[in-house]
Amino acid sequence: MASRGVIFKSCTCDIDGRPGRRRNRTCSRLTERGHGSWQFDCRVRDIRGRSTQVRRSGFPSQAAATRARDGVLDQSLERFTGQRWTVERWLRYWLTTRTSIRPTTLRVYTQHVEQYLIPHLGKLRLADVTVRHLTAMFTELAKQTTRTGEPLAPATLHRICATLRGALNAAIRNDLITDNPARRIELPGRPRPHAVVWTPERVQQWRQHGTRDKVAVWTAEHLATFLDRVAADRLYALWWLIALRGLRRGEAAGLRWCDVDLQHGTAIIVQQITCTGRRTYVGPPKSTASRRVIALDRHTVQALRDHANRQRLERTAAGRHWHDTGYVFTRPDGRPLHPDYLTYRFHRLCQTAELPPVRLHDLRHGAASLAHQAGTDLKTIQDQLGHASIVLTADTYTSVLPDSQRRAAAATAELVLTAARAVRKQIKKRRNEYGDHGARSATLGAPERPANRETAGHGASPRPARPKKRKSGNSTQRATIVHIGRTGHAKPQVNERAARDSNPEPTD
Incomplete structure (x- = not known):
């Protein structure tokens, strides 16, 4: 049928002996048995509804070509697409x-x-x-x-x-x-980057050789120095908010005044600004867990109030050129900030402050580390950063600062020293009571051995007395075995074999 394509016989004979020009279906020898091969030509639609030509050749018989064509036409559009599409x-x-x-x-x-x-x-x-x-x-x-x-x-x-x-x-x-x-597929491992702290040794190594870790965070002193140097910057409140509350740059750029409650000290993260090249997009936060409410301390609230006053002055200066977008952090004309500009601006401010280099995103790592150092539990830090898993917060975004390490080391050493003092006190007490043997037992952790077995306490079962040997002539005879009952009285029992040996029966 025409709807199911055509089946025909063709060959590859050259025309007049000229290579490259084939007779195909015009060869006069096609009627000969064994000359040429059978092929089919049909059209099949793919998943997009577009018609695709399918032609296959090399079948030894017309029946074989028909079966192959029917197999192509009868398969589903999806399976055909998978076999035909590249x-x-x-x-x-x-x-x-x-x-x-x-x-x-x-x-x-x-x-x-x-x-x-x-x-x-x-x-x-x-x-x-x-x-x-x-x-x-x-x-x-x-x-x-x-x-x-x-x-x-x-x-x-x-x-x-x-x-x-x-x-x-x-x-x-x-x-x-x-x-x-x-x-x-087996790929090489990808270690998760772990932030390190800019200790004085690392700072000195960086200043001498220029080497630095991929992810590094400032100490509290470094951050205080940076905030002091940028106090006059028009985006001072943004740097403060990112460094102390751990906002992403897109979340800070997309923060609106309607999402901030300065009276109650809260801010709601409901959107962010992302970019692809020069174009920016406003959309939801990175994940569902990123939609969160963050608490604002009184210093952060005061920084935002000062920023609002500065923005009102800029609005007055811009006049009719002001764009009332409602964003907290804007350009001088009111338009929203480009996220890449924040990265560039932060890099320039770090160079001006002559501080060890960190990325803008590293301020987010630092916010988690500072909160952890201040005694905040990991669950609260997870909610603050908007992570779906506490494992990510613990493994990646929480760097142990030097002060915390020193406190942990001192606490561990104090624990061991306290145990050592208790052991020495116990050794001294037992030496006074039992002498050197008691001191050795206390050192090795062995239980205290009673001085008298008979006063060892109820339930003690002393070992039976070992029989004594006595010599009589050339033979050795065993003494009577002494058994001690539960009452503590000795019950002599005669060893029957020893008795027979000592008093043999008369023989006939």
């Missing part, structure tokens, strides 16, 4: 379906697809991708370098794998494939 086509289609994610996340997905996945896997059929292909791809990616000449970090490889795994999971949900090989 990885490149599916990845680009998958990106168009990601409409509910943040623009920044979509940008990262697009970068992974265009820069890493398509160049290595784009030509493969979606249903043909195996673990071997993915292993070869990540081996090659591990050899690539960034714009700064450094190899791709293990965390970057894991994010690329996560993007591919998400795309293949979507293919499984659409019945295009049945297995996700990206789940079985």
